[in-house]
Each structure stands twice: as C-alpha cells, then as structure tokens.
C-alpha cells in the first residue's frame with residue numbers, strides 16, 4: 001500500500017527541526033519503522049522532518065560515561081570500541097538487531113522513540129540505568145530509561161519533542177550481557193534479557209536485570225536482582241532468579257498466537273540464566 005500524501009523537509013539543526021515539526025509532523029531518522037507503518041496507514045503524518053543530516057545528533061563520545069547521538073546507527077554502536085568497553089551488552093544488542101541493512105539505517109533514537117516491545121536496545125538501556133536526553137520547544141530535559149518506556153509503543157515523549165542523545169554510565173567495572181531468543185524471520189526479540197553484574201571476588205555484589213520482548217515494554221526486574229545479589233551465581237541462585245523474573249514481568253506480559261504470553265514468561269527464566277552465565281563467563 002502507498003502512504004497518505006505528506007510534505008518532506010530536511011532540517012539542518014535541532015532548532016530548525018523543532019520549528020518545522022508542527023502538530024501533525026513526525027521526525028524521520030532511518031525510516032525503518034516509520035515508513036512501514038505509514039505504508040500500512042497505521043500512521044499518516046502530514047509532514048516528515050528529516051533529522052538524518054543534523055551533525056549534533058550524530059556520533060558516540062566517551063567522557064566518564066557514554067553519550068550516544070540519537071542518529072547513531074545500530075551498526076555504528078555495535079562497532080564502537082568505547083561502547084564495547086563501557087557497555088558490552090549494548091554493543092551485543094545493537095549487533096543483533098535485524099539484518100545488516102536494518103543496522104546500517106536504523107538509529108538508536110528512532111528505535112527507542114518507536115518503542116516496539118520486541119526491540120533490543122531498550123532492554124539494555126533500562127538494565128544499565130541509561131538516561132534519554134530530550135529537547136522540545138520549551139527546553140531540554142533528561143528522563144531515566146525506566147521511566148521513558150511507558151507501555152506498548154508508548155513513551156514519555158510529548159508531541160514535537162526530539163530525542164537528542166542517550167547517556168549511559170561507564171559499566172566497564174561490571175560484567176554485562178544481552179541475550180535474546182530472536183524471531184526466526186525478523187530477528188526481533190521474542191524474549192531478550194540484559195544483565196549487569198558487579199562482582200566482588202566470586203560474589204555478586206549488585207545485579208541489574210531487565211527483560212524485553214516477552215513484555216509490552218522493557219521491565220526492570222527487582223525480584224531477580226535480589227535473588228542474584230549476594231550469591232555466588234550458583235545453580236540455586238540462578239533457579240531462584242529464574243523463578244523471580246517470571247513474577248517480575250507477570251503484569252507486563254506480551255504474546256501472540258505463535259509465542260503466547262505463558263511461553264514467553266517461561267522462556268524469560270531460561271534466558272535470564274543464559275544472560276547471567278554469558279556475563280559471568
């Protein structure tokens with residue numbers, strides 16, 4: 001199907017993008033989610049404002065923590081040495097997005113603004129305590145990733161607001177991993193689990209865990225974190241965490257005919273164990 005008619009304008013700066021967007025406009029980044037939904041006529045913006053050539057939205061910088069520009073592509077993030085050393089789980093997640101073409105065009109800003117429940121990066125951003133930096137007509141603000149993702153395809157973004165970058169703490173003193181059960185066709189996550197472990201010798205001093213894919217949004221999992229913290233990550237702790245994670249996500253489950261909620265909930269426990277082993281190993 002063809003999309004409804006729309007106007008197209010390319011912005012040269014963030015200020016210009018915010019001026020152009022209007023009430024019925026949408027920002028265009030990589031176009032890998034927006035254009036399909038426009039073709040299906042699930043979205044019919046009157047105006048597209050292309051942000052792909054705004055220099056200040058590009059790039060990845062490391063200065064204590066990581067700052068990733070909104071239009072950094074998944075391929076750039078996966079290949080970045082700074083991301084690999086400061087948050088390997090995000091490099092893993094972005095390296096596993098879709099196929100090479102999707103990774104070359106899809107951007108982190110577009111990915112998190114779209115808030116598809118099966119997306120990979122949001123799960124890592126929630127586990128690792130990222131913040132989303134946003135600019136609107138009234139100024140800029142920063143929101144914790146956990147608060148940014150509100151529900152199915154729903155975020156804290158107001159109409160006309162632009163994500164400018166994502167900030168992450170330096171997790172290089174932690175052992176982090178992201179593992180997913182990918183859909184066999186699209187590679188979207190049926191279940192994705194991110195863990196970030198702070199180890200003190202053989203004991204887990206602190207665990208941060210988030211689950212996506214199985215849920216309508218990326219969910220931080222306090223029960224699983226409590227089961228892992230203070231343990232030596234032995235089988236008893238992993239089994240307890242796998243049970244706890246199922247309870248953590250119970251109120252947020254997503255599913256479909258092929259992979260129903262109860263199946264995904266079960267698989268979240270399996271993938272939690274895999275993620276912990278990948279991080280610890």
Ligand SMILES: Cc1cc2nc3c(=O)[nH]c(=O)nc-3n(C[C@H](O)[C@H](O)[C@H](O)COP(=O)(O)OP(=O)(O)OC[C@H]3O[C@@H](n4cnc5c(N)ncnc54)[C@H](O)[C@@H]3O)c2cc1C
Nearest residue numbers: 029030031032033034098106107109110119120163187188
């Ligand atoms: C075949 C296929 C397979 C895929 N597989 C995966 C997968 O396995 N895992 C995964 O995580 N993702 C997957 N994706 C999605 C992909 O990761 C893209 O990141 C995603 O499509 C959105 O990024 P984009 O830059 O293309 O955004 P666009 O499509 O340009 O925009 C998406 C939405 O975000 C808004 N937007 C864009 N940038 C901003 C901004 N800076 N501020 C505010 N709003 C903004 C747009 O207005 C629009 O509403 C897949 C996509 C396809 C087509």
